[in-house]
Amino acid sequence: MSWNFSTLGEIAKRDGGIIQTGPFGSQLHQAEYQPEGIPVVMPKDIIDGHISITTIARVSEETATRLDRHKLKPSSIVLPRRGEITKRAFIRNEQEGWLCGTGCLKIELNGNILLPTFLYYFMEQLETVRWLEQHAVGTTMLNLSASIVSALPIRYPSIKSQHEIASILSSHDELIENNQRRIALLEESARLLYQEWFIRLRFPGYEHVRVVDGVPEGWELKTAYDSFQICSGGTPKTSISDYWDGDIPFYTPKDAANGIWVAHCERSITELGLKNCNSKLYPKKTVFISARGTVGKLNMAQRPMAMSQSCYALIGKDHISQIFVYMALHAAVESLRQQAVGAVFDAIVVDTFKRIHILIPPTSIIRFFDDVVGPIFEQVENLTTQSQKLRAARDLLLPRLMSGEIAV
Structure with a gap:
């Protein structure tokens, strides 16, 4: 298997892609954020390779249209340009049209030379992480620019081999994501049960317990x-x-x-x-x-x-x-x-x-709650352990696939 060498900026130029920072504060003001609307991806929202919408900021359609050049396309990669600069997220189809926010940087490739999925895993390598940290500027907080990221050295095989490498690694991630979805459902069921019993006070036998000033008798x-x-x-x-x-x-x-x-x-x-x-x-x-x-x-x-x-x-x-x-x-x-x-x-x-x-609540209610929710916690623990083993296997494969030690 033969390998090619270039920089990310040169590849993006040949491929018709872009490497671009998000809008500066002068282009997107704090007053423009609102509870509903188009999500704006900030560094804090990039967690474990994904975008978390738990505390994501949003702007109006009008503001998003004005900042059209900062909209995200599927298969883009977003990373912080300051702070935790080695995090990154892969943009999915359902996130199309979201904005690359202030403090982030986006990489868009058409995939004719370098597959976005291959680049995503390439950037997870320890040597890539160290390169970004060493070339970032700043002492108290590391900062990246589009020019620094453009200079990132890239070693890549043929498109066919890139597909095969990305497929092997993504198969592990798909299993991990499936576990995460199951974990989320289990955790939500535990939260709903807690709310039902201890906030709405519909615990077992509640019909026969007197409630005074919001406190059940014996609680x-x-x-x-x-x-x-x-x-x-x-x-x-x-x-x-x-x-x-x-x-x-x-x-x-x-x-x-x-x-x-x-x-x-x-x-x-x-x-x-x-x-x-x-x-x-x-x-x-x-x-x-x-x-x-x-x-x-x-x-x-x-x-x-x-x-x-x-x-x-x-x-x-x-x-x-x-x-x-x-x-x-x-x-x-x-x-x-x-x-x-x-x-x-x-x-x-x-x-x-x-x-x-x-x-x-009294001991009997807490024990009953533990009997019901305890198995949920155990299932979550087992799935968490499975995911840890999958990550470990993927992390062992990653450098060997990227170096060509394991042929595809």
Whole structure:
């Protein structure tokens, strides 16, 4: 199999494609964003190769038409041009016409020389990631420009081989996406059940329970501060190498996963590092909430972990189970976000938990809830583990396919 060498900019020029940054602030003003309309993709919306619409900004059709040159086409690749510059997302058919937002950059190719899907996986390689980081400008925050991205060296085989390589890698991603869809349905069923039982108060036997001032008889209205142990973390000195790269996962806001479970962290510490920081080794099913950075992200530990000071670890007191802790906090955080519209939800402190009120049911109801929702959490955990194994297999294949070590 023969390989060709060029730069991304040269390929885009020959292929009739473009590499272009999103509109500057002078072209798209804050006042033009609105609750409904055409989605505008920002760096924060790029998660795990996809566009998340959870907190996506939107503009009117009129504004989108004015910014027509920034509209996205299917099979485009969007990446942040500042901050987390090594993230990227592949634009799907249903996202056609969305806008490449301020802070992002789009790559459009016609696929006559370089397939967009092949480029997407090419950009996931460690050497490509390092190249972008090394050539970005800025010290406190890395910045990319269209000219920097245009200079990216590309090594590529024939279109036929590109198709075959992309097909092998995308088959793994399709299985992962299928798992993610199943996980989303399972998690939604758990959320709906929590709302039905503990917010709408249609729990088993509710017809026979008297409710006074919104509190069923035998229940208690308490704060999260009084209901959960709120534990802090700490970071070992980064200058002492003996504290790092051990067997203990070290959870930070960067590791916040989309979904219930988190198993892997970007960094790990040693037993010595654990002894020399303010974090405990928190057991499986501990609930972590990010307090700074990506505020309010919730995860449940899939294995014992330590934690940085930018998070809190939460453990239920008395008869309160960890499943109930996770579900109650998930509902409470969504409520806090809604209350923060027009304000800034930029940090969680211990006093925040004093403002979160939760109805605490008796032991029998919590046990019944765990019996129903526990198997859902187990299914989600199994699917999460499957996806982790698929990602690991894909990540092993990726450099070997891209280097030609594995022939196609």
